[in-house]
Amino acid sequence: MSTDSVRLICKHSARSTMGRTTHAATASLVFPTGTAYPMSRMFFIQYEVRPLPEHESYAEIGGAFANCFVLAVSAGQAEELALRHLAEIHWEVVSVEDPALPTSRSDSSDAEWLEWYDEAARHGDCYVFHQWPNEPQEDDAVH
Template sequence: MSPTTLWVFTLEARPLPDSPDFDVAGGAFVVCYVTPSMADDPVQHAAAYVRAQDWQAIAVEDEPERVERDDAPDPDHFDQALADGEVYVFHQWPIEDSAESETRH
């Protein structure tokens, strides 16, 4: 039997105006763990989840790769995705005040 793998990748996202995070978060990197059986297109599936949280995926930061547990960024998140089918971890950063900032929305 082959080892269990998940799609693991990172999206960049920004909060939408309806998001409770809109006034405090400039954006986030969203680490996505998706079981292959959840979707034919894991990026599209993850972007739909992110949108349902009132965030907008704006870029694929790290392309999807099939990853075994030992190679996952976080084994606990990997295990949770095996149980639930998917896990999304938002690593937010604050809104920057400078005019040159790319994190203003």
């Protein structure tokens, strides 16, 4: 039995389904009155992250790959929003595995990927954490 887990965080409401937890509040983009509203696009970013000591599961989680689906007007804004959210929930970015790239629903036929994409399309973002336990992983040190 694998000790790896997947944690899904979509910033809208608290619920737990099939071992995945979703919670937080809806994010929104704010523009000055009278300006044109730029068109948002979906961006996908993947980071390798590790929990900070303030993280609720710091002792149990060694790290994770964070798949970030973010609606934004640019790749730079998507990265900024994702990094801010990761810091708020006490994850430290170790590396950028996949930089912010525009993505669309037609980029995958995988049911889980489509679920995550749709969550982000409805709520502005969605974060999926593929976690591993706090023990050595293939020559890696633990925190």
